[in-house]
Amino acid sequence: MIHRYKNNGYNIVLDVNSGSVHVVDDIVYDIVGCLEEKMSEAAILEKFKNQYKEEDIRTAIEECRELEEAQMLFTNDIYENAIESFKDRPTVVKALCLHIAHDCNLACRYCFAEEGEYHGRRALMTYEVGKQALDFLIANSGNRKNLEVDFFGGEPLMNWNVVKELVAYGRSQEKIHNKHFRFTLTTNGVLLDDDIMEFANEEMDNVVLSIDGRKEVHDFMRPFRKGKGSYDLVVPKFQKFADSRGQQKYYARGTFTHHNLDFSEDVLHLADLGFEQISVEPVVADEKEEYAIKKEDIPKICEEYDKLAKEMIRRNKEGKGFNFFHFMIDLTGGPCVYKRLSGCGSGTEYLAVTPWGDLYPCHQFVGEEEFLMGNVWDGVKKPEISCQFKNCNVYAKEKCKNCFARFYCSGGCAANSYNFTGRIDDVYEIGCELQRKRVECAIMIKAAMAEEE
Incomplete structure (x- = not known):
């Protein structure tokens, strides 16, 4: 092909x-x-x-x-005939998304977590639940040494003491079980202070800083509950934090919507603020939402990706380069074959844990009771759900078979597919269109960079 x-x-x-x-x-x-x-x-x-x-x-x-x-x-295609053996490949749990706080101090308009509640009640994870989650991960990780734990919300800093206690517990278990924890954190920055930055720089392998770009864009979509914007409060903190990490191992991560289809300006605004690791992604929302990306928006968004790619090349030549997550492609090695075929591992290698210890395939399925898999005490009680996700690959999705980008997106997000089609083995077509464009731009950037060498 x-x-x-x-x-x-x-x-x-x-x-x-x-x-x-x-x-x-x-x-x-x-x-x-x-x-x-x-x-x-x-x-x-x-x-x-x-x-x-x-x-x-x-x-x-x-x-x-x-x-x-x-x-x-x-x-x-040497993979299609081998897919059955990949599906039969034994898997172990290697990553958990700990919903350390089902609560938030912002009221982001597009939040799929409903201000941290996830279709349920506000709650903070206790140390006991978190400890059991880490024990579950260790016990179900087989021979895998490197394990990943993301502190997620809502807003994790609203439960910061428990985060610190769980990191300490995880570290105490590493030598005992021959494991290494890679802790990550996602935060809106409202509660960020020097002590938290210091701890995160010592213990967090990666930190996601939620910021949408220009002040008017960020404040409109990410206000406090009484309507006041959060841009002026979080930007100086994020700038300090990114610098304290040597502009590495973090992302300034934003979301663009129907209201800012000129999102390349938001990416460049973040670059002008000094951020060198940037990810600004399209919102995924019900088409009834006024901020949702619509099919008629696709040409404009593709135009913006082209614009951004050209500007990134120009800035790189001037020594002012930055990384944009969706344009980062490894053309020499790339992800392993299993990941290229099957994606992120949600429901099999990667699970989400609620504040009360329930297990779901990933953070976007939390609250969808048909995907409740078990809990951290009893383990996975519905292995048939894991099997559904294990069988979800680029060859199981009819729309992926003739798509040139299939080995870059691995079939796309199962949660997005479910939310738009009612099936995890289908695709979110707007997302597919944008993914194809991003791949084209990413490869073009590689070509331009090689020309300069």
Whole structure:
């Protein structure tokens, strides 16, 4: 399978199954398309006889044939026949999302957690529940040494003492069980102070700082409950925090909506504030919500991704580069085959834990009772739910089979699919359109950067 496209003056050919990327001239670009359609050499010569020299056409065809022999063009899909063995692969739990606080001090308009309540009651996780969650993770992690625990909410800093106690407990168990905990934290910054920053810099492998971009955008979508904006309070704290971490191991993470389709300006605003690790993602919301991304918004959003990609190249050349999460693609190694086929591991390797210890496939399924899998004391009591997620891969989704981006998104988010289609093995089509565009931009950026080397 081949994907050809033009972006920012580059002719790009992606061989989907091998992951090989070729930046080519016009003649090779055209001929690759003909070869994909199984056109004969004679037919190709006839088609382009008035456009290119015969010698150049023959040379281009030969170059394509050489790439094909080198397994870099028109390669076969070697994964589809092996998917059954991947589905039968034993899995262990390697990551937990601890809902340390089902409560929040902001009232973000787009919050899927309903101000931290998750379709239920406000609650803070106790140390006892959190300790049992860590014990559950250790007991169900098999031989895996590195384990991940994300302190999530609501707003985790509203239960900060328990966070610290759980980190201390986790550290105390590492040598005993030959494990290493990688703790992460997601915060809106309202309660962030110097002591928390110091602790986080010592113990948190990554921190997500929630900020949407420009002041007017952020304050409109992320106000306090009485309506006052939070931008002026959190920005100085986030800037200090990012600098204290050496501009590494964090993300300034925002959400854009129908109200700021010019979101590239928000990304660049964050870069101008000094943030070097940025992720601004499209909101996923019911189409009835006034802020929801609509199908008619897609052309504008794609235009913004192109605009952002070009500006990132320009800034990088000037020594003012920054990372944008959705444009970060590893073309040499990338994720393992299992991850490329099956995604994030929700429901199998990654689970969410509520403040009272219930287990769900991920944080976005919390409160959906049909996905209640068990609890941290009794373990997974509904293995059939895990099986559903284990069988959810790019070959189980009809709409993924002919998509060039399938090995980059691994079939997309199961929660988004469920919320829009009622099935975890379908896709959220707006998300697919935007994902394809992001992949194209990311590869183009790689091509531009390679040209500079």
